[in-house]
Amino acid sequence: MPELRKDPLVGRWVIFSPERGKRPTDFVSPEEAPSKGNNCPFCQGRENETPLEVYSVRKEGTKPNTPGWSVRVVPNKFPALAPEGVFQEHKEGIYTRSTGVGAHEVIIETPEHNLHLEDQSVEEIAKVLETYQQRMKELLNNSKNEYVLIFKNVGKEAGASLEHPHSQLIATPVLPKRVAEKENGYAAYYKETSTCIFCDMMKQELQEKNRIVYENESFLAFCPYASKFPFQICLLPKNHEANMMNISTQEVKLFADCVKVTLSKLVQALNKPQYNVVLTVGPRKKDFHWHLEILPRVTRIAGFEWGSDFFINPVMPEAAAKDLRQASL
């Protein structure tokens, strides 16, 4: 019999139907040849093929937009939003529009075309995550940007158009609907209980243990109780903090360790699946508990999901977590 589970934060129901004939191993991806990376504008030595860099981690004495970098941030060549202009709503009858103000940047995680994020060392991954912090701080210093969303698309099905390992960020002039929804759920729970819903979730997960994928001193990785997607994983900091940009260098290193182990397990368990990563931080001046979500794209989103915001997940999170825990590195 299928089971319904409700997301405690936003109230979304998820239908778990393992009866639909799928076992976790049915989601393993087919083998794929590694790419050669000819003509890749993100590779070292091709710095002139991207817009000018806005930030980089590079060897002392090397010049911007030349080799010598280990992490490099450039504006997206086809930006969804651009820094020029101001956000101002214009009415057109019952409709509302504005110019597309914001920023859209690419965080190139390594000069090497085939070096996946999880295959870098913890120290190297920490440099990428510190870059997230730097860019977020800089962009939020500009009052035109209301929010900065950092995300990562791996694989064509997950929306990646270039293979070279990279993350992206989009700064938006309004608070994104989904973030507002999470913040509202957070605030409603706090009002009722005077505690943080994520801190409470962590307590329960550490007690029940059956959805845990990995943990270290400062981070817990687990498959959420009402996961929308098979093998969905949430990385939650043990210390209550609204925004990832405020955590210490030491915490960033522990976050990097958790990212490395969790992604490696996912890649191992599902044989290099396509996936999205989304970082959710608190809106400006609001209390929140930041977290990172890994969303494997192994099922299709269809009419039912678009029409209802119900999701159908054929893998119980407890089964997914067990597979991920057991994946050897």
Place this chain on the structure above:
Amino acid sequence: MPELRKDPLVGRWVIFSPERGKRPTDFVSPEEAPSKGNNCPFCQGRENETPLEVYSVRKEGTKPNTPGWSVRVVPNKFPALAPEGVFQEHKEGIYTRSTGVGAHEVIIETPEHNLHLEDQSVEEIAKVLETYQQRMKELLNNSKNEYVLIFKNVGKEAGASLEHPHSQLIATPVLPKRVAEKENGYAAYYKETSTCIFCDMMKQELQEKNRIVYENESFLAFCPYASKFPFQICLLPKNHEANMMNISTQEVKLFADCVKVTLSKLVQALNKPQYNVVLTVGPRKKDFHWHLEILPRVTRIAGFEWGSDFFINPVMPEAAAKDLRQASL
């Protein structure tokens, strides 16, 4: 410069970035060979390969689960929700679950494997739409079902696992989040203006004309001002009515005409794209204005969309509507 547009009903912002280098013709699908339909359980003569039918439109004198039908409704073989049991929430610490009560049915639109909905006659399409009405009435007579969502997936990318033309319905024991959101937007607008937002939208669309795809006596097909997807189309009844199940036979025929013309234009303009169709009706006992959405799946949903519920649409609805208007039949 990109443009932001806000959905007037649910407040979702959409980024329109035609600068990203795409023209409408870039979304035309590659040629595909028609399928042979060997071993298709939805074809005439294979009635014993599906669960027993719950409804059919068939020639007088023919027996259920034998040939002679033109529309046939069967329970889904791998149902996301099933009729057994009752909906009752159980708490597990901070989490909530329930058994998966409801219904999941397949509406087989024709006995012929390669006869697409839009290629049937208006009278035949009307039979399919009347079947929607019959199933909705029957399932809503059961107080266990809070809502009935009817949808259609065309193409693998859009979530279809079988090619034979069919729609599906899922009856849910709780009001789906997205429907509740639409109803809330509807009620908020009504509270402010004492008018229906969809009626007002229709007035504006008929005045501005540049987003209209097709219209007949009783229906308007247009590309919504803040479309999430390229070539998204909304079919709106001119008569204010909460639920499609209540419209007359004559209105169903005009709806069938609008569905036929609109889908034919879409199939022609984009060369058989993959798409989803979603019917949204009002929740039980609530005022609303029902409508049908056609959602072509020609772009990928990535981390940004999952994290923000912002959407990036590379085609302005005015350009999409122009292409669709001009598509010859």
